[in-house]
Amino acid sequence: MAQPPATRPNASRRSERSRRAILAAALDLVGEVGYARLSIEGIAARAGVGKQTIYRWWPSKGAVLFDAILALSEDAEGRPAALPDSGDLEADLKQVMRATIEELSDPRFDEPLRALTAERMHDPVLAADHAERLDEPMTEIKKERLRSAQRAGQLPEDLDLDLAVELIWGPLLNRWLLRSGPLTPGYADALVEAVLRGLRP
Amino acid sequence: MAQPPATRPNASRRSERSRRAILAAALDLVGEVGYARLSIEGIAARAGVGKQTIYRWWPSKGAVLFDAILALSEDAEGRPAALPDSGDLEADLKQVMRATIEELSDPRFDEPLRALTAERMHDPVLAADHAERLDEPMTEIKKERLRSAQRAGQLPEDLDLDLAVELIWGPLLNRWLLRSGPLTPGYADALVEAVLRGLRP
Amino acid sequence: MAQPPATRPNASRRSERSRRAILAAALDLVGEVGYARLSIEGIAARAGVGKQTIYRWWPSKGAVLFDAILALSEDAEGRPAALPDSGDLEADLKQVMRATIEELSDPRFDEPLRALTAERMHDPVLAADHAERLDEPMTEIKKERLRSAQRAGQLPEDLDLDLAVELIWGPLLNRWLLRSGPLTPGYADALVEAVLRGLRP
Amino acid sequence: MAQPPATRPNASRRSERSRRAILAAALDLVGEVGYARLSIEGIAARAGVGKQTIYRWWPSKGAVLFDAILALSEDAEGRPAALPDSGDLEADLKQVMRATIEELSDPRFDEPLRALTAERMHDPVLAADHAERLDEPMTEIKKERLRSAQRAGQLPEDLDLDLAVELIWGPLLNRWLLRSGPLTPGYADALVEAVLRGLRP
DNA sequence: GTATAATCGAGACGGTACGTCCCGTCTTAGT
DNA sequence: ACTAAGACGGGACGTACCGTCTCGATTATAC
Numbered sequence: 108m109a110q111p112p113a114t115r116p117n118a119s120r121r122s123e124r125s126r127r128a129i130l131a132a133a134l135d136l137v138g139e140v141g142y143a144r145l146s147i148e149g150i151a152a153r154a155g156v157g158k159q160t161i162y163r164w165w166p167s168k169g170a171v172l173f174d175a176i177l178a179l180s181e182d183a184e185g186r187p188a189a190l191p192d193s194g195d196l197e198a199d200l201k202q203v204m205r206a207t208i209e210e211l212s213d214p215r216f217d218e219p220l221r222a223l224t225a226e227r228m229h230d231p232v233l234a235a236d237h238a239e240r241l242d243e244p245m246t247e248i249k250k251e252r253l254r255s256a257q258r259a260g261q262l263p264e265d266l267d268l269d270l271a272v273e274l275i276w277g278p279l280l281n282r283w284l285l286r287s288g289p290l291t292p293g294y295a296d297a298l299v300e301a302v303l304r305g306l307r308p
Numbered sequence: 309m310a311q312p313p314a315t316r317p318n319a320s321r322r323s324e325r326s327r328r329a330i331l332a333a334a335l336d337l338v339g340e341v342g343y344a345r346l347s348i349e350g351i352a353a354r355a356g357v358g359k360q361t362i363y364r365w366w367p368s369k370g371a372v373l374f375d376a377i378l379a380l381s382e383d384a385e386g387r388p389a390a391l392p393d394s395g396d397l398e399a400d401l402k403q404v405m406r407a408t409i410e411e412l413s414d415p416r417f418d419e420p421l422r423a424l425t426a427e428r429m430h431d432p433v434l435a436a437d438h439a440e441r442l443d444e445p446m447t448e449i450k451k452e453r454l455r456s457a458q459r460a461g462q463l464p465e466d467l468d469l470d471l472a473v474e475l476i477w478g479p480l481l482n483r484w485l486l487r488s489g490p491l492t493p494g495y496a497d498a499l500v501e502a503v504l505r506g507l508r509p
Numbered sequence: 510m511a512q513p514p515a516t517r518p519n520a521s522r523r524s525e526r527s528r529r530a531i532l533a534a535a536l537d538l539v540g541e542v543g544y545a546r547l548s549i550e551g552i553a554a555r556a557g558v559g560k561q562t563i564y565r566w567w568p569s570k571g572a573v574l575f576d577a578i579l580a581l582s583e584d585a586e587g588r589p590a591a592l593p594d595s596g597d598l599e600a601d602l603k604q605v606m607r608a609t610i611e612e613l614s615d616p617r618f619d620e621p622l623r624a625l626t627a628e629r630m631h632d633p634v635l636a637a638d639h640a641e642r643l644d645e646p647m648t649e650i651k652k653e654r655l656r657s658a659q660r661a662g663q664l665p666e667d668l669d670l671d672l673a674v675e676l677i678w679g680p681l682l683n684r685w686l687l688r689s690g691p692l693t694p695g696y697a698d699a700l701v702e703a704v705l706r707g708l709r710p
Numbered sequence: 711m712a713q714p715p716a717t718r719p720n721a722s723r724r725s726e727r728s729r730r731a732i733l734a735a736a737l738d739l740v741g742e743v744g745y746a747r748l749s750i751e752g753i754a755a756r757a758g759v760g761k762q763t764i765y766r767w768w769p770s771k772g773a774v775l776f777d778a779i780l781a782l783s784e785d786a787e788g789r790p791a792a793l794p795d796s797g798d799l800e801a802d803l804k805q806v807m808r809a810t811i812e813e814l815s816d817p818r819f820d821e822p823l824r825a826l827t828a829e830r831m832h833d834p835v836l837a838a839d840h841a842e843r844l845d846e847p848m849t850e851i852k853k854e855r856l857r858s859a860q861r862a863g864q865l866p867e868d869l870d871l872d873l874a875v876e877l878i879w880g881p882l883l884n885r886w887l888l889r890s891g892p893l894t895p896g897y898a899d900a901l902v903e904a905v906l907r908g909l910r911p
Numbered sequence: 912g913t914a915t916a917a918t919c920g921a922g923a924c925g926g927t928a929c930g931t932c933c934c935g936t937c938t939t940a941g942t
Numbered sequence: 943a944c945t946a947a948g949a950c951g952g953g954a955c956g957t958a959c960c961g962t963c964t965c966g967a968t969t970a971t972a973c
Contacts, residue, residue, distance in 0.1 A: 120923055120965065143430060148954055157925045162956070225426035227486070229344060234487055242488060269489065270479075270498055277479030278471075284429055284485075287443065288470065297471055305506020323945070349933055358946040363935070522917050522970075545832055550959055559920045564961070627828040630887055631746060644890065671891065672881075672900055680873075680880030686887070687830070688837050689845060690872065699873055707908020723939065723949055751928055760951045765930070 121164070128154035129161060130175040134219065137172060142222030145172070169226035169233050176219050177240065190252040196261045197303055199252065204279065204295035211283050212290060224284060246272055263308040274302050322365070329355035330362060331376040335420060338373060343423030346373070370427040370434055377420050378441070391453040397462050398504055400453065405480060405496035412484050413491060425485060447473055464509040475503050523566070530556035531563060532577040536621060539574060544624030547574070571628040571635055578621050579642070592654040598663045599705055601654065606681060606697035613685050614692060626686060648674055665710040676704050724767070731757035732764060733778040737822065740775060745825030748775070772829035772836050779822050780843065793855040799864045800906055802855065807882065807898035814886050815893060827887060849875055866911040877905050 132153035137145050147168050151158045165171045191199045210216050227234040250268045257264055262271075278298055282288045333354035338346050348369050352359045366372045392400045411417055428435040451469045458465055463472075479499055483489045534555035539547050549570050553560045567573045593601045612618055629636040652670045659666055664673075680700055684690045735756035740748050750771050754761045768774045794802045813819050830837040853871045860867055865874075881901055885891045 120921090122924070125924075141430070146954060147956085151925095155925080157923095157927095158956080159926090159958090160924065163923075221429050224486070225429045228422050228426045229342060231487070238486075238488065242486070267498065270495075270502060273479040273483065273488070274475070274499075274502055277482040278474040279478075281478040281481055282474060285425070285439075285443075286432070286435055287439070287474070294471075297468065298475075301471060301475060301506050302503075303506070305502050305504070326945075347933055348935085352946090356946080358948080359935085360937090360947095361945065364944085522919095524919070524969095527919075543832060548959055549961085553920095557920080559918095559922080560961085561921090561963090562919065565918080623831050626888070627831045630824050630828045631744070633889070636889055640888075640890070644888075669900065672897075672904060675881040675885060675890070676877070676901075676904060679882075679884040680876040682884055683880040684876060687827070687841075687845070688834070689841065689876070696873075699870065700877075703873060703877055703908050704905075705908070707904050707906070723947090725950070728950075749928060750930085754951095758951080760949095760953095761930080762932090762952090763950065766949075 122160075125154070125156050125160055126164070129156055129171060130178050133168070133171045133175040134179060137175075137219045137222060138215065141218060142172070142225070145222075147171075167226075167230075167233070169223065169230065170236070172219055172226075173223055173233070173237060173241075176216075176223060188248070190248055192252060192255055194259065196252075196256040196259075197299060200275065200299045200303070201296050204275075204299055205292050207276075207279065208290045208292065208295055221284070249276070260308070262306055266306060271306055274306070275299065323361075326355070326357050326361050327365070330357055330372060331379050333357075334369070334372045334376045335380060335416075338420045338423060339415065342419065343373070343426070346423075348372075368434075370424065370431065371437075373420055373427075374424055374434070374438065377417075377424060380416075380420075389449070391449055393453060393456055395460065397453075397457040397460075398500060401476065401500045401504070402497050405476075405500055406493050408477075408480065409491045409493065409496055422485070450477070461509075463507055467507060472507055475507070476500065524562075527556070527558050527562055528566070531558055531573060532580050534558075535570075535573045535577040536581060539577075539621045539624060540616065543620065544574070544627070547624075549573075569635075571625065571632065572638075574621055574628075575625055575635070575639065578618075578625060581617075581621075590650070592650055594654060594657055596661065598654075598658040598661075599701060602677065602701045602705070603698050606677075606701055607694050609678075609681065610692045610694065610697055623686070651678070662710075664708055668708060673708055676708070677701065725763075728757070728759050728763055729767070732759055732774060733781050735759075736771070736774045736778040737782060740822045740825060741818065744821060745775070745828070748825075750774075770829075770833075770836070772826065772833065773839070775822055775829075776826055776836070776840065776844075779819075779826060791851070793851055795855060795858055797862065799855075799859040799862075800902060803878065803902045803906070804899050807878075807902055808895050810879075810882065811893045811895065811898055824887070852879070863911075865909055869909060874909055877909070878902065 129150060132150045133145070136149055136153060140149075145168055147158060147161050150156075150168070150171065151161055161171065165174070190203055193199055211220070223237070227237050246269070249272045253262060253266070253268050253271055256262045257266065275298070279290075279295070282294070283290060288294070330351060333351045334346070337350055337354060341350075346369055348359060348362050351357075351369070351372065352362055362372065366375070391404055394400055412421070424438070428438045447470070450473050454463060454467070454469050454472055457463045458467065476499070480491075480496070483495070484491060489495070531552060534552045535547070538551055538555060542551075547570055549560060549563050552558075552570070552573065553563055563573065567576070592605055595601055613622070625639070629639045648671070651674045655664060655668070655670050655673055658664045659668065677700070681692075681697070684696070685692060690696070732753060735753045736748070739752055739756060743752075748771055750761060750764050753759075753771070753774065754764055764774065768777070793806055796802055814823070826840070830840050849872070852875045856865060856869070856871050856874055859865045860869065878901070882893075882898070885897070886893060891897070
């Protein structure tokens with residue numbers, strides 16, 4: 108719940124202390140017992156908070172966890188506003204993909220991210236929220252790097268950037284979600300190479 | 309869900325009547341209330357069956373639903389053992405992709421498939437079962453078509469077929485699962501064209 | 510409920526407006542939902558008042574209701590300082606009993622009085638308060654009428670007046686509280702006759 | 711819930727073990743924390759029983775407690791089917807009243823009985839249940855003793871027995887419930903004497 | 912006439928209990 | 943042997959209130 112006015116009914120009297128405790132408890136617990144056995148009751152107890160305080164500000168455990176993850180990534184990094192741009196698109200993408208793979212292999216991210224992604228598949232409201240607050244900024248960052256490559260003549264001017272982003276990251280996400288294969292640096296490289304071969308002018 | 313439902317030799321005393329009623333009830337209910345609020349208790353009541361009869365034969369509601377979907381797709385089609393092979397890989401793939409999109413847009417398939425996919429993301433046991441009984445046969449069928457294209461010289465001999473399958477179907481699955489864009493015939497065509505451009509020798 | 514509401518000298522800053530609204534809301538609500546589901550939260554909301562304003566001046570919902578009933582009976586009558594005294598004790602008592610029965614049948618009094626009486630059965634503090642502010646004045650009034658009868662030679666000089674009051678009003682109260690029989694004018698008469706037969710010299 | 715078919719939906723599969731544990735826990739707890747802080751949740755926990763098992767068989771904590779008290783008095787005595795009958799009505803009644811006073815002074819009975827009586831004042835359903843299962847048998851026993859006195863010529867033939875019972879026991883119950891005076895053997899005697907004086911032919 | 916402090920409405924907070932839904936196990940009767 | 947039925951101990955749900963606790967925003971004396 109980073110952006111104040113969007114989701115908070117009346118942020119004025121809200122207890123920052125409780126908010127932090129809830130997000131922390133949610134992350135802790137999802138790591139300990141998994142998403143399926145994560146419960147609002149449990150989060151409240153761990154956070155030393157009344158259940159109502161959670162229900163007042165979040166509609167579901169999925170929403171709590173989403174905010175927790177968002178807060179986590181905001182704390183961890185300082186919002187990396189852009190992908191690396193060394194001039195060499197292929198090298199840059201490989202680097203990014205390898206980093207993504209590493210992140211997805213970190214159990215601190217894997218469990219909660221996986222849970223969140225499962226949740227949004229069912230719940231269109233949650234899905235819209237995630238799309239707006241997570242996917243769109245990320246996609247924009249990726250498209251920005253591709254635009255830079257277009258300017259450098261490494262990609263055709265008329266390329267459908269949304270499609271391109273999907274071509275690059277879609278297979279990776281799929282392999283991660285469905286565990287349909289190992290996530291190795293070699294896979295990252297092979298994927299980038301194969302896709303770029305098709306995209307280049 | 310233990311035995312492949314086609315031949316169940318030693319399930320001597322098992323009531324076929326109840327089995328069908330359970331699978332039908334599961335499909336009905338998942339369509340009515342969604343996967344999250346689907347319950348074994350509810351399935352039993354709808355099927356006019358004791359709860360124990362479900363627990364005796366399936367380990368979880370996910371397993372019931374999986375069998376239900378398997379039975380559904382078996383009834384619907386007659387197991388298409390191969391992808392179309394007209395000699396024109398691009399045309400064939402476009403046709404298959406368009407058909408897939410149509411299937412995924414059918415609410416009779418959408419909800420339960422989505423639920424199933426979400427479930428397997430958490431549960432590695434379920435995931436392995438799905439991989440074995442659903443993904444592997446499907447992937448083999450797809451790879452077979454690509455092999456045929458290799459023989460026809462439309463794809464390089466040393467192509468990594470598993471990667472190729474992921475490149476083609478991964479983005480589509482992703483768009484469907486995450487609702488990150490509309491599933492249109494045009495999208496199918498653009499996807500196939502872009503990927504094949506990269507794969508061709 | 511601290512100060513007798515008639516004279517409240519030092520409640521300097523207290524809002525008379527809120528006090529009235531609270532008592533009125535309490536009476537309204539107890540009539541609508543009954544005592545068990547009456548809540549301070551509900552009274553505050555109905556009265557358009559902060560919860561704290563209630564907690565500041567009353568210790569419990571029972572105390573609020575007690576004041577509300579007291580205020581009600583003060584408004585309704587002008588404090589009848591004495592029972593009727595026509596010289597005929599039996600006739601006077603019958604009249605009073607019939608009036609009491611009528612009052613107890615009025616739903617405006619029945620529910621809240623019943624609630625109050627139930628409450629004081631548990632809570633000795635409340636009970637003492639009620640005894641002091643409600644019962645003792647009433648009992649004194651009743652005993653006064655009996656004393657007059659003693660002076661007129663209709664009752665023995667050495668009669669235990671407290672016991673006599675209990676003998677007359679006890680059965681009536683019991684029948685009302687426990688609903689152990691219908692409250693009719695005939696019952697009032699029979700009761701008075703039977704008791705007086707035993708009390709007379 | 712002593713009488714099987716009256717209150718049990720389907721007594722066949724009911725766990726006698728749980729039933730006993732629940733009634734015992736209810737009595738224990740009401741003694742420890744009082745009726746107001748007695749909770750179904752608490753009873754269930756103390757009895758080592760699921761809450762649903764209580765809700766399945768009783769509609770409210772008041773109903774549980776009523777059964778608990780009924781069971782208690784059934785265990786304690788062997789159903790005293792009649793009041794003592796020595797031929798001397800006054801002596802017999804004094805003895806009974808003194809015994810009643812003693813029982814009402816026993817905290818093992820006082821708290822729960824008081825709570826129950828308060829509860830039935832609000833809840834007409836509970837009230838009817840109590841009237842049927844507790845009051846009516848008791849009243850019948852009392853009336854039987856009075857009928858015997860009628861036969862012995864100690865009471866008039868045309869006496870309204872229901873009224874007589876109320877005259878004798880009503881004041882006592884009232885004094886107990888409202889704590890409007892001390893419950894002493896002397897009070898019992900005075901009460902019986904005064905009432906009988908009025909009832910005798 | 913202004914300052915100033917008690918009181919006000921509003922409502923968030925940590926809690927307890929509610930009554931309900933299901934879980935997965937179990938027992939009973941019926942076929 | 944398997945079934946329909948459903949009671950059982952248990953966990954969590956989402957809601958209602960509890961009594962306490964800030965928040966500004968009035969008021970209504972006492973300066």
